Amino acid sequence: MVVLSKQAIDHFSLITPTFFPGVPLIDLSKPDSKNLLVKACEEFGFFKVINHGVPTEFITNLETEAIKFFSSPLSKKEKAGPPSPFGYGNKSIGQNGDIGWVEYLLLTTNPEFNYQRFASIFGENPEIFRSAVNEYVSAVKSMACEILGLLSDGLKIQHRNVFSKLLMDEQSDSVFRMNHYPPCQGVDGRDLIGFGEHTDPQIISVLRSNNTSGLQISLRDGHWISVPPDQDSFFINVGNSLQVMTNGRFKSVRHRVVTNSSKSRVSMIYFGGPPLSEKIAPLPSLMKGEEDSLYKEFTWFEYKRSAHKSRLSDNRLVLFEKIAAS
């Protein structure tokens, strides 16, 4: 286990901004949702949705299992680690020296793989944990696909499944993560970094927490704002791949998590990604007139390989940007 030194604490602590009331809230059952979704992806790369169709029971079941898992002895949790890339991790994030005040479980959305890898650690009855993960992931994936369908409608793309088919593909390389941020006092009135600033590499991320603050996003002008927790909503992030497919019209949002002084935060995030062999490039139908492609084409495998060599806060897209001709 990594212990944070005084030096690391100084480096990873910051003043928490006040709550931002302006996070776009989109009601998926309303007819104008497709246009509001496009606007939110352009302006923030971040929004929250209600009337999402995910049964409350699936959320509660999985949150209960996650809390049980994180409350179990460290020796037991460590049997599911280290994350390589899947498994239990504690304070260390990725392979390149990033640390945060967080423990987590990183899983593929391939149910068979998880079952074999974690059968021994999910208590006497791994089936309960497994079915809670599968039910939740499958409902959240359907919601993500509905949002992607509405986005393609809003963008007036002829094939409304152009984004969602990537998540629906049997080979889709999607990931599911459960994070636990133990309560932490912070230092000198400043909060500690739970999960350092970054953008998500995939197409779309679907996040919720146990009604606990900590999530912050960076606005276009570079200001960080705190996102008020909301039990009734799911929070959605635009990922790097959706930014590329829309030729930069949608922006992937920089975000981070700071620790909460009094309450344990548990979050659950589905990262919807394409198959490894999928070529990611701006969609020709979204290029207006003489508009140039801002990005070189790459496969998701190539992007992931390069992302996994990067530090959390790196801008992973620069390597794939085209240099504008002068």
Ligand SMILES: C=C1C[C@]23C[C@@]1(O)CC[C@H]2[C@@]12CC[C@H](O)[C@@](C)(C(=O)O1)[C@H]2[C@@H]3C(=O)O
């Ligand atoms: C430092 C890292 C952790 C990460 C892989 C990376 O090298 C850079 C991207 C990180 C990230 C951020 C979003 C998701 O939490 C994640 C699972 C992902 O796909 O990219 C993590 C990776 C990780 O924790 O392994």
Ligand SMILES: O=C(O)CCC(=O)C(=O)O
């Ligand atoms: O735990 C959270 O709320 C967000 C974590 C996150 O951004 C991530 O795991 O990529």
Ligand SMILES: [Fe+2]
């Ligand atoms: Fe993230």
